[in-house]
Amino acid sequence: MSSIEERVKKIVAEQLGVKEEEVKSEASFVEDLGADSLDTVELVMALEEEFETEIPDEEAEKITTVQLAIDYINQNLA
Amino acid sequence: MSIADKVALVTGASRGIGAAIADQLGAAGAVVVGTATSAGGAEKISARFADKGIKGSGMVLDVTDAGAVAELLRSMQEQYGAPQILVNNAGITKDNLLMRMGEDEWCDVIDTNLSAVYRLSKACLRQMMKARWGRIINISSVVGAMGNAGQSNYAATKAGVAGFARALAKEVGSRGITVNTVAPGFIDTDMTKVLPAEQKDLMLSQIPLGRLGQPEEIAAVVCFLADAAGGYITGETIHVNGGMYMA
Numbered sequence: 173m174s175s176i177e178e179r180v181k182k183i184v185a186e187q188l189g190v191k192e193e194e195v196k197s198e199a200s201f202v203e204d205l206g207a208d209s210l211d212t213v214e215l216v217m218a219l220e221e222e223f224e225t226e227i228p229d230e231e232a233e234k235i236t237t238v239q240l241a242i243d244y245i246n247q248n249l250a
Numbered sequence: 251m252s253i254a255d256k257v258a259l260v261t262g263a264s265r266g267i268g269a270a271i272a273d274q275l276g277a278a279g280a281v282v283v284g285t286a287t288s289a290g291g292a293e294k295i296s297a298r299f300a301d302k303g304i305k306g307s308g309m310v311l312d313v314t315d316a317g318a319v320a321e322l323l324r325s326m327q328e329q330y331g332a333p334q335i336l337v338n339n340a341g342i343t344k345d346n347l348l349m350r351m352g353e354d355e356w357c358d359v360i361d362t363n364l365s366a367v368y369r370l371s372k373a374c375l376r377q378m379m380k381a382r383w384g385r386i387i388n389i390s391s392v393v394g395a396m397g398n399a400g401q402s403n404y405a406a407t408k409a410g411v412a413g414f415a416r417a418l419a420k421e422v423g424s425r426g427i428t429v430n431t432v433a434p435g436f437i438d439t440d441m442t443k444v445l446p447a448e449q450k451d452l453m454l455s456q457i458p459l460g461r462l463g464q465p466e467e468i469a470a471v472v473c474f475l476a477d478a479a480g481g482y483i484t485g486e487t488i489h490v491n492g493g494m495y496m497a
């Protein structure tokens with residue numbers, strides 16, 4: 173079983189069409205990884221499915237970097 | 251990708267234009283769920299589909315109930331898969347001069363004709379985005395473009411769904427989803443049967459083709475938009491009205 177960090181990074185890479193090594197923890201989806209606003213919505217949808225949870229819209233808006241996504245999953249699913 | 255074996259959801263499919271759309275999509279090979287507000291209406295749709303050899307069934311849906319929309323999508327997904335074609339057809343009229351129009355007459359029409367388009371489109375989009383393919387088709391009315399005395403509520407919703415389609419088309423075009431509007435003119439349905447004879451004659455005199463349209467003539471345009479053939483059209487309103495209004 174891979175760690176939450178690895179799973180999040182894998183999903184980010186798949187969704188945004190970037191290489192996994194580019195997905196650094198501090199990377200911003202929009203500024204560093206080239207995501208547009210719809211990409212970020214899809215990314216949250218993919219995270220919801222991977223971790224079988226629902227992320228409320230007001231929380232989803234705050235998830236703007238890889239680390240924030242990892243933190244959110246850790247805090248809400250651990 | 252053609253319509254065959256796609257899953258389609260048509261709201262308000264028990265009669266009139268919605269019934270014709272559901273039947274034509276079904277005849278083209280789609281698996282169709284047609285909704286009605288009552289259990290009896292849903293059963294009739296199922297029976298009609300069975301009779302015509304159409305895959306799918308009728309289901310009960312109150313389009314003003316967000317919980318019911320979520321429930322419908324869940325049961326559709328289980329039985330047939332997520333809808334790839336959504337036809338927002340369900341609509342009502344509560345005509346009155348604005349000076350006499352009650353808040354309830356305004357709100358009911360907005361909720362059923364416009365807010366339901368928001369609810370259903372949003373509910374279907376997730377799976378369409380994942381599939382990188384989808385068709386959302388709103389049924390508007392010539393009244394949304396021309397206006398009609400006594401129908402300020404209805405006209406507002408029918409213009410509204412066209413604007414909605416243009417905005418959403420820009421949002422989700424990159425995901426292979428098209429969003430269009432079909433605006434029927436004066437069509438031979440229960441909704442127009444209730445109009446007084448003088449009003450009907452007056453309207454007929456304004457239609458160059460000199461006759462009412464048939465529900466099947468609206469359904470044909472919806473099927474074209476749903477099919478691969480209509481794949482490069484998005485954000486558009488197609489008027490089907492015998493020349494009554496030319497945009």
